[in-house]
Amino acid sequence: MRRASLMLLGWLCGTLVAWGAYLERQPSAGVAPDERTLPPGAQPAAASPADFAYPYYGNTPPEMIPFREIEPHARYWIERLPFRGPGHDYPDPPDLKSLRVGLLSPAAYGPEGARGQRTRHGVLLAFEEANARRGPGQLPFELVEREDSPLWGSAANIAVEFADEQVLGFLGTIDGDATHVALRVALKIETYMINTSDPDPTLTETQIPWLTRVFPDDRQQGFRLADLVVRQHQCQRIVVFRESSRPGRVGVMHFVNYIRRLGVPPVQHLFFKPGDQQISTQLEAIKAANPDAVLFYGQPEDVGRFAAQFRAAGITARFFGFDRLMEEGFQTHAGPAAEGTTITYFFDLNRTDPPWVDFTARFEKRFGVKPDIYAAYGYDGANLMMEAIDHAGPNRFRIRDYLANLDEWSGVTGPMKFDGRWDNIAPFAIAKFREGQWHFEPPSAQPHSTGPLSRN
Amino acid sequence: MNTHPSRPPLPSRGLALALILLAGAPTQAAAEPAPDLPFPVIERFENFGPDHGIPASKVHAVLKTTDAELWIGTWDGLCRREPSGNFRRFGPEHGLSHKMVLCLAEDQQTGDLWVGTMRGLNRVSAGRITAYTQTDSGLPNNVIYGVAVSGDRVWVATAAGAGELQLKTGTWKIYDHNNSLMHEPWCYAVTEAGDKIMIGVWGGGIVEHDPRLGSFKEHRDPDRDFHFDLVPDDGPINDITSWLAWENGVLWQCTYFGMSRYDGRNWKTWVEGKSPLLSNFTQFVWAHRGVAWIGMDRGLSVTDGITWVNYLVDDNDQGIQQIHRPNQPVEIKPMPTALANQFVLGLQVDDEEAWIATSKGLSRGILAAPTKLTRLSEATPDQRNQ
Numbered sequence: 104m105r106r107a108s109l110m111l112l113g114w115l116c117g118t119l120v121a122w123g124a125y126l127e128r129q130p131s132a133g134v135a136p137d138e139r140t141l142p143p144g145a146q147p148a149a150a151s152p153a154d155f156a157y158p159y160y161g162n163t164p165p166e167m168i169p170f171r172e173i174e175p176h177a178r179y180w181i182e183r184l185p186f187r188g189p190g191h192d193y194p195d196p197p198d199l200k201s202l203r204v205g206l207l208s209p210a211a212y213g214p215e216g217a218r219g220q221r222t223r224h225g226v227l228l229a230f231e232e233a234n235a236r237r238g239p240g241q242l243p244f245e246l247v248e249r250e251d252s253p254l255w256g257s258a259a260n261i262a263v264e265f266a267d268e269q270v271l272g273f274l275g276t277i278d279g280d281a282t283h284v285a286l287r288v289a290l291k292i293e294t295y296m297i298n299t300s301d302p303d304p305t306l307t308e309t310q311i312p313w314l315t316r317v318f319p320d321d322r323q324q325g326f327r328l329a330d331l332v333v334r335q336h337q338c339q340r341i342v343v344f345r346e347s348s349r350p351g352r353v354g355v356m357h358f359v360n361y362i363r364r365l366g367v368p369p370v371q372h373l374f375f376k377p378g379d380q381q382i383s384t385q386l387e388a389i390k391a392a393n394p395d396a397v398l399f400y401g402q403p404e405d406v407g408r409f410a411a412q413f414r415a416a417g418i419t420a421r422f423f424g425f426d427r428l429m430e431e432g433f434q435t436h437a438g439p440a441a442e443g444t445t446i447t448y449f450f451d452l453n454r455t456d457p458p459w460v461d462f463t464a465r466f467e468k469r470f471g472v473k474p475d476i477y478a479a480y481g482y483d484g485a486n487l488m489m490e491a492i493d494h495a496g497p498n499r500f501r502i503r504d505y506l507a508n509l510d511e512w513s514g515v516t517g518p519m520k521f522d523g524r525w526d527n528i529a530p531f532a533i534a535k536f537r538e539g540q541w542h543f544e545p546p547s548a549q550p551h552s553t554g555p556l557s558r559n
Numbered sequence: 560m561n562t563h564p565s566r567p568p569l570p571s572r573g574l575a576l577a578l579i580l581l582a583g584a585p586t587q588a589a590a591e592p593a594p595d596l597p598f599p600v601i602e603r604f605e606n607f608g609p610d611h612g613i614p615a616s617k618v619h620a621v622l623k624t625t626d627a628e629l630w631i632g633t634w635d636g637l638c639r640r641e642p643s644g645n646f647r648r649f650g651p652e653h654g655l656s657h658k659m660v661l662c663l664a665e666d667q668q669t670g671d672l673w674v675g676t677m678r679g680l681n682r683v684s685a686g687r688i689t690a691y692t693q694t695d696s697g698l699p700n701n702v703i704y705g706v707a708v709s710g711d712r713v714w715v716a717t718a719a720g721a722g723e724l725q726l727k728t729g730t731w732k733i734y735d736h737n738n739s740l741m742h743e744p745w746c747y748a749v750t751e752a753g754d755k756i757m758i759g760v761w762g763g764g765i766v767e768h769d770p771r772l773g774s775f776k777e778h779r780d781p782d783r784d785f786h787f788d789l790v791p792d793d794g795p796i797n798d799i800t801s802w803l804a805w806e807n808g809v810l811w812q813c814t815y816f817g818m819s820r821y822d823g824r825n826w827k828t829w830v831e832g833k834s835p836l837l838s839n840f841t842q843f844v845w846a847h848r849g850v851a852w853i854g855m856d857r858g859l860s861v862t863d864g865i866t867w868v869n870y871l872v873d874d875n876d877q878g879i880q881q882i883h884r885p886n887q888p889v890e891i892k893p894m895p896t897a898l899a900n901q902f903v904l905g906l907q908v909d910d911e912e913a914w915i916a917t918s919k920g921l922s923r924g925i926l927a928a929p930t931k932l933t934r935l936s937e938a939t940p941d942q943r944n945q
Contacts, residue, residue: 160786175787177830179816184840187856188902189616189919255735255744256700256719260693263677263702266659284718284745287761288702291619291661291677305762308785309799310815310840349743 155181157523161304161322162530167329167361179310180523183507186312190293190500196269201245202492204230204485205265205294207275207285213253214377214402215277218477222300223248224470225481226274231469233489242497244489247273251281262288270294272488272502274481279303279350289313295491295503299484300477302425303353307524315506315525317487317514318480321354324425324447327531328398329361331445332423338396340370342389342420344409346401347374354400354425370394375409377402382409386416394420403427407436414440421445426476429534429541442538447531449476450517451543462515476516483514596882598850598861600868601913602927604878606899608920612646613638618916620905622663622672629914630672631921632660632905637674637683654688656681657701662905664706666713666726673713675703680715680724691724697731698722699744705759705802709751712770714758716746721758723770734758740766740775748813752805759800765812778821788816788830795819796828806846811853813841818853820864827864835867835883836860845906852913854903859915870894870924872901898922 152159159181160168208223209215226246234243247268249261258281265273266288273289276282277300289296290311297315298306304322307314332338341362345351351374359369370392373385389397397413397420399406410422410433422444427433429448434441452475454460462482466474474482487506495501512519519527530546607613615634622630629640636650637660650658656679664673672683678701679692693701700719707714713724720735721744735744741763748759758766764779780798782789788796797816804811812819817830817839829836838857845852853860858871867883878897882890899920907914913924 169784170782170787170789173789175782175789176791177788177817177833179786179839184815187838187840189900193616254719256702256717259700259702259718260678263657263659266677280743283743283762284702287704287718287745287747288677291659305785309761310785 155523157181157183158528161320161522161524161526162528163322163326163357163361164330167326167364169360169364171364183523183525184310184312186500186503186507188293188500191498191504193498193500195497199242199497202242202489202497203245203247203268203270204488204492205247205249205262205268205270205273205275207258207261207265207273207281208248208250209277209281210250210252213251213278218277218300221475221477222277222481225299225466225474225478225483226485228466228469228478229482229485229489232465233486244492251276251278255280256284257281258285259288261285262292262294266292266294271492271497271499272297272506274299274484274488277301277477279306279353282306283309286311286314293503294499295488295506297484297488297506299480303350304357305353307526312507312525313503315487315509315521317484317512317516317519317527319449319527319529319531321425322357323528323531325355325357326361327447327533328358328423328425329365331447331533332396332398332421333362333365333367336396336421338421339367340392340394340420341367341396341398342371342373342392342394343369343398343400344371344373344375344385344389345399346405347376351400355398358398375401375405377405379405380408382412386412389413390416390418394418396421396423399424399428403430403433404436407433407438407441410437410440410444430475434536434539441536444536446534446536448534448541448543449480449529450532451545452476452541453543454517458513458515459517479514479516483516483519486514487512595884596868597863597866598848598868599910599926600861600880600882601870601894601924603894603925604896604898604915605923605925606896606920607646607923608899611644612641612648613921614646614648614650616919618904618918618921619659619661620663621907621914621916621921622665623907623909623914624665624670624672625667626670630663631916632663632674632676634659636660637681649683649688654681654690656690656692661702661704662706664708664713666708668711673706673708675706675715677702679703680706680713697724697733699733699735704746705748705750707749707751707756709756709770714749714751714756716749716758718745720744721746721749721756721766721768734768739768740777747801748803750803750805752810753808757803757805757810759803759812761799761801763800764795764798765800765803765810785816788828791828791830791833792826793828794826795821796830801841802843804844804846804851807849809846809849811844811846811851813844813853813855815840817841818844818851820851835862835869835881835889837869837871843903843905845908847908848910852906852908854906854915856902858898858901859903859906870898872897 209219230244230246247270251258262285272295274297279301282301290313295313300318302321304320343355345355424446426448428446491502491505495505519529522528532546533544534541614636617634618631620632631638635658636648638646638648641647657676659677662675674681679690680703682689691698699722700717702718703715705716711726715722720733723732741760743762745761746758747761750757756768767776778795781794795812796819797814799814802813808823810821818841820827831839837860838855840856841853843854850863861868869881871879878894880892880894899922900917902918905916915922
């Protein structure tokens with residue numbers, strides 16, 4: 104008894120001292136000492152790609168990865184972040200009359216409006232076909248459409264409207280800013296987003312496990328272009344000429360880093376404003392740099408106009424660019440200057456495999472024009488979302504599980520392979536403009552591409 | 560599944576019991592306070608949900624005001640705890656601008672409550688709700704991720720910049736990529752930091768604003784890359800700030816890539832697997848007496864930067880307490896009750912108790928020894944002598 108009392112007194116004194124210290128404590132001014140209390144053997148060893156569950160750094164070739172000789176303190180996206188919240192066992196919403204999916208489109212009058220309409224047509228076709236296939240007892244799919252406005256944050260408000268409309272998931276959009284803010288809302292409303300058209304590499308770097316992107320991003324194009332410009336064409340004096348905008352900045356960001364890591368930093372990196380006509384200052388600087396390669400990033404009409412001005416000024420460098428230069432506006436504005444331009448592109452539009460041929464025929468029959476990649480990825484994204492709903496039922500959390508755990512999927516755009524950030528890392532093709540036409544080259548082999556991903 | 564070998568595993572209920580029996584300690588002793596810890600531990604949890612009038616599973620925010628009123632922001636309305644212990648709901652039908660409440664703040668001078676929702680900011684004052692939206696005020700955007708009161712100004716973090724409402728004049732200022740250091744105006748947290756305002760920017764790290772000077776200073780992850788953290792303790796762990804808390808010169812930053820602490824001179828960072836931090840996906844931090852209470856997708860971590868106590872929920876819904884002391888083996892104990900859910904979205908802690916908002920209900924953490932000792936410390940000398 105006495106011993107027990109002494110023990111109790113000792114415990115009480117110890118607790119009093121500890122609690123007193125806690126009450127009196129002030130935050131220390133210096134750095135706290137290392138608090139690690141790891142069991143023996145837990146120190147990190149140098150990691151190799153074989154240790155990773157998913158391709159590191161968006162499948163970037165090892166020689167283009169930053170700090171590649173150093174084991175970083177922490178790596179991300181070598182495994183997928185799980186969602187640990189509740190909801191998988193929540194009952195289905197009562198009295199459902201349809202299975203609702205949101206579609207966030209860019210403003211029709213904005214710079215991405217026409218592409219947004221093409222995406223919308225692909226999505227509409229997917230919904231019409233899916234609903235035509237519904238059997239007895241199956242609820243129809245319903246598309247809840249909203250159009251963004253070119254104001255920062257507008258897409259956030261629209262994503263909240265999707266929650267109010269009780270959609271089971273949503274699709275969208277092209278503009279990186281809008282997709283970013285909608286994604287953050289997606290985390291709060293716990294509703295999955297499939298992105299079908301935003302090339303912003305930073306979109307999926309936000310670590311929000313409520314997004315799959317079926318549209319291969321500008322990082323993928325960046326390392327393919329870097330390989331093409333520096334290794335295949337042995338260019339040494341590379342100029343980057345890009346739109347002064349957020350898409351322009353994040354679009355070429357990785358290309359610039361990649362060529363620098365290959366030992367060939369850009370000799371000039373200059374900007375233009377969308378719609379600029381007069382670029383004499385930049386032109387003089389670029390001419391003085393005596394480039395052997397120019398990489399363009401911007402709207403195809405702008406780039407076409409500048410390509411023509413470059414040639415007229417006597418610049419003989421090879422022209423390179425991203426996928427958008429395949430749009431008609433580039434060759435229309437470039438004229439003969441388009442000849443020889445080389446770009447990265449998602450896949451060969453002249454593919455003859457049945458899924459692509461059948462899709463193009465159905466799309467042309469429905470809308471009177473051939474589909475482009477926005478329509479095709481919109482169609483695939485919509486079908487993937489509807490597949491997830493059919494598989495998981497009308498439960499947003501189980502839909503998330505289905506989509507976020509997907510490693511591969513195949514649509515009319517070809518086989519997709521998703522990495523640890525839920526990005527489609529299917530390799531890019533190359534297209535060259537010769538004699539008034541684009542000619543495709545198949546994707547080259549890439550590291551970590553363990554499955555057959557060629558679309559040609 | 561995201562696992563790391565260095566994280567102490569969660570024992571199953573049976574294994575935990577066996578460990579305790581082997582150690583010769585009774586189950587009751589499992590949740591007793593550890594006397595050498597420099598901050599209080601939670602002894603057990605009381606949980607609140609639909610049976611107590613909470614209208615939705617998801618509780619985004621919790622706030623105990625200076626007059627001890629308890630408010631919570633939920634998926635389906637704002638709620639106040641009544642004397643009966645049950646919660647009373649206020650929704651759009653009462654004037655709230657949207658049912659989904661994300662954040663709460665008290666104006667300690669007036670007692671007003673500021674309520675951030677998915678569609679607008681609301682002021683609860685003298686029993687009335689006044690709504691501010693993007694279209695009828697100077698609010699930058701309707702989605703309000705964070706709200707803070709600093710003197711006679713209310714600050715909001717929105718999807719399109721930070722907003723400052725001057726209460727004396729009713730005028731607004733917006734801070735975004737056009738007039739501050741934010742290169743992207745996606746703001747997700749705002750907190751008063753002495754004379755300054757700290758703004759958590761999604762992709763822009765932390766922007767420190769001095770309203771007296773009108774100046775801005777940026778804190779960014781020096782490696783500027785999201786695929787890794789190159790060096791620990793060199794700055795914010797990541798530029799995507801999900802929440803901020805400031806107390807007595809110390810700033811705590813939540814990100815989805817780990818946790819950071821800044822004392823005005825030096826940074827300290829923690830990541831899952833290389834520290835006792837339960838998960839990199841940190842969503843909320845509350846600072847109290849130099850101790851950070853960190854809510855994440857895998858439970859609750861409490862630390863002064865040296866010692867850690869973690870609260871988890873295992874697969875059998877058993878509450879687990881992990882104690883990490885410097886250079887000692889991890890101590891793992893079962894708890895008599897568990898957090899309502901491991902997905903922690905909001906917190907408020909004082910010397911009496913801890914309130915925890917989760918994705919499936921509200922929890923009250925009953926502090927073990929500190930409750931008694933706080934009373935002792937607050938007692939008058941006469942009371943102490945009795």
